[in-house]
Amino acid sequence: MKLKQLSVFLENKxxxxxxxxxxxxxxxINITTLSLADTHQFxxxxxxxxxxxxxxxxxxxxxxxxxxxxxVAIDVPDRPGGLAEVLEVIxxxxxxxxxxxxxxxxxxxxxxxxxRFENPDAAVELLQNKGFKVVGGEELSRRVDE
Amino acid sequence: MKSxxxxxxxxxxxxxxxxxxxxxxxxxxxxxxxxxxxxxxxYKDAFAKAGFSPDNIKTLDDLxxxxxxxxxxxxxxxxxxxxxxxxxxxxxxxxxxxxxGKPTFVAYTPDDMEIWSDLVAxxxxxxxxxxxxxxxxxxxxxxxxxGFGLHYGIEKVGASIxxxxxxxxxxxxxxxxxxxxxxxxxxxxxxxxxAESAKAAGIKxxxxxxxxxxxxxxxxxxxxRLQIDAELGIMAFNNYGLSEVIGPGVSGExxxxxxxxxxxxxxxxxxxxxxxxxxVAPGESGELVFTSLTKQAMPIIRYRTRDIARLxxxxxxxxxxxxRMSRVIGRTDDMLxxxxxxxxxxxxxxxxxxxxxxxxxxxxxxxxxxxxxxxxVKVEVSPDSFSDKLSVMQEMHDxxxxxxxxxxxxxxxxxxxxxxxxxxxxxxxxxxxDHRLERRGKTE
Numbered sequence: 074m075k076l077k078q079l080s081v082f083l084e085n086k087x088x089x090x091x092x093x094x095x096x097x098x099x100x101x102i103n104i105t106t107l108s109l110a111d112t113h114q115f116x117x118x119x120x121x122x123x124x125x126x127x128x129x130x131x132x133x134x135x136x137x138x139x140x141x142x143x144x145v146a147i148d149v150p151d152r153p154g155g156l157a158e159v160l161e162v163i164x165x166x167x168x169x170x171x172x173x174x175x176x177x178x179x180x181x182x183x184x185x186x187x188x189r190f191e192n193p194d195a196a197v198e199l200l201q202n203k204g205f206k207v208v209g210g211e212e213l214s215r216r217v218d219e
Numbered sequence: 220m221k222s223x224x225x226x227x228x229x230x231x232x233x234x235x236x237x238x239x240x241x242x243x244x245x246x247x248x249x250x251x252x253x254x255x256x257x258x259x260x261x262y263k264d265a266f267a268k269a270g271f272s273p274d275n276i277k278t279l280d281d282l283x284x285x286x287x288x289x290x291x292x293x294x295x296x297x298x299x300x301x302x303x304x305x306x307x308x309x310x311x312x313x314x315x316x317x318x319x320g321k322p323t324f325v326a327y328t329p330d331d332m333e334i335w336s337d338l339v340a341x342x343x344x345x346x347x348x349x350x351x352x353x354x355x356x357x358x359x360x361x362x363x364x365x366g367f368g369l370h371y372g373i374e375k376v377g378a379s380i381x382x383x384x385x386x387x388x389x390x391x392x393x394x395x396x397x398x399x400x401x402x403x404x405x406x407x408x409x410x411x412x413x414a415e416s417a418k419a420a421g422i423k424x425x426x427x428x429x430x431x432x433x434x435x436x437x438x439x440x441x442x443x444r445l446q447i448d449a450e451l452g453i454m455a456f457n458n459y460g461l462s463e464v465i466g467p468g469v470s471g472e473x474x475x476x477x478x479x480x481x482x483x484x485x486x487x488x489x490x491x492x493x494x495x496x497x498x499v500a501p502g503e504s505g506e507l508v509f510t511s512l513t514k515q516a517m518p519i520i521r522y523r524t525r526d527i528a529r530l531x532x533x534x535x536x537x538x539x540x541x542x543r544m545s546r547v548i549g550r551t552d553d554m555l556x557x558x559x560x561x562x563x564x565x566x567x568x569x570x571x572x573x574x575x576x577x578x579x580x581x582x583x584x585x586x587x588x589x590x591x592x593x594x595x596v597k598v599e600v601s602p603d604s605f606s607d608k609l610s611v612m613q614e615m616h617d618x619x620x621x622x623x624x625x626x627x628x629x630x631x632x633x634x635x636x637x638x639x640x641x642x643x644x645x646x647x648x649x650x651x652x653d654h655r656l657e658r659r660g661k662t663e
Binding site for chain 2 (some may be wrong): 078080082084085110111112114115117119136137138139140142171172189
């Protein structure tokens with residue numbers, strides 16, 4: 074149920090984001106979603122890509138430092154307090170959340186949150202037990218293709 | 220400004236003795252200095268290996284038979300194995316930074332301190348210092364020989380001192396204006412920094428009470444002197460020294476500001492080709508090598524300074540007998556002088572090795588966009604050390620920053636870069652790009 078996320082190191086200078094994006098474009102690889110984290114010294118680009126293994130190779134050939142981590146995608150009820158409910162469960166379960174970012178689709182009117190947990194397996198089990206919808210790779214692809 | 224300064228002497232007899240007398244004095248002192256050196260186990264061995272005996276010195280040319288001493292040799296004698304006196308005879312210990320993060324210590328007996336202060340007094344008086352002046356010392360006070368070395372020389376002359384120490388530029392300006400400082404002592408780059416702050420505060424050069432300044436501790440250029448002279452409304456003098464030889468006081472300029480007079484009654488200077496260690500032709504540039512003649516605590520024989528300069532023996536209109544040396548125009552090793560602090564690229568490497576997961580691929584870029592040296596260390600991120608978590612990467616960055624400061628003593632800007640972006644070297648690596656040299660232009 075977990076997703077593979079690619080992270081790419083970005084130097085803090087102009088044009089650095091273009092390099093990985095161009096490399097993926099040239100290889101005809103589509104980015105499902107991305108999130109960018111940065112300080113004034115460097116940045117980290119996080120990517121969800123269906124063909125993550127090929128993408129990693131392409132990025133490395135373009136000179137990027139890449140690593141793969143597992144993240145969890147969860148359907149978040151699209152109403153006030155929807156995210157808070159998920160977070161309360163996570164907190165009550167004693168699971169460390171490293172970071173998260175939101176993801177919306179073109180055709181669906183709902184939000185998917187991508188979570189990076191210290192222990193993704195425990196998080197998946199807990200959230201499923203509490204009735205949250207964890208979205209796996211295949212379903213994510215299906216939704217994106219809709 | 221120049222007209223205000225007369226050609227005066229601190230020790231007229233010593234500074235203007237005839238060349239013949241000077242050589243005779245040097246020979247006599249060289250004999251006793253090498254005899255003292257031979258009591259140090261390090262020199263006893265080194266003399267034996269070189270087949271040299273202090274007892275057969277016939278002429279000053281015999282110096283050429285003596286072994287060379289390097290910084291590495293001194294480092295191996297850490298901390299105080301170069302002492303030629305017992306420890307209870309020592310009045311002072313100073314130190315300079317080295318490649319290992321540990322200083323190289325130098326020691327002084329009370330007599331050494333007297334001579335050192337006298338030598339500093341000589342160049343200060345040659346460059347205008349009088350007992351009625353107030354001197355602001357903006358050198359670091361500490362192990363660095365600059366602060367205390369100048370301090371004692373100024374006291375010797377009988378002038379007044381504000382021991383402001385380095386840093387806190389607005390306060391330097393306040394002290395200068397409110398106390399009416401006549402003379403400024405610091406590194407030339409810090410003087411430019413002070414000038415810049417004065418300008419920013421709307422203080423015009425003629426509103427500053429400063430008359431002149433003595434700068435040392437790092438190489439600088441004639442262009443910088445012109446700039447400092449104009450921006451501070453002063454006459455800036457250059458002086459040279461290094462702790463291994465004595466500290467400041469090895470040489471300094473007179474009012475003609477055309478080369479620094481080496482205090483030849485206390486040091487013999489040679490100018491050698493760095494590769495062959497043969498003397499260069501007169502007036503050519505080479506590596507300066509110094510031999511002390513009167514030191515008690517730590518005699519030093521043929522010390523390779525790694526500093527490249529020229530010697531010019533033509534007599535100076537001021538009447539001083541000592542040979543003049545040019546500004547230092549380069550180094551024969553990769554040592555950098557950053558904000559007056561000696562830094563070796565290997566120290567940066569050592570700092571990086573302390574951080575797990577960091578490959579020691581790095582590049583040091585030095586620039587002086589305004590007044591202060593700015594140093595950037597570019598470090599490659601390896602796939603092993605890269606994390607998708609910002610906090611992990613930030614911690615790694617900050618850790619590198621701290622380690623570099625711990626090892627080198629100065630703050631450098633750390634820039635993480637992608638792997639394989641830094642040039643790979645075949646053979647000897649060039650880890651440093653010094654943009655300051657381009658800014659200096661052609662002027663030596």
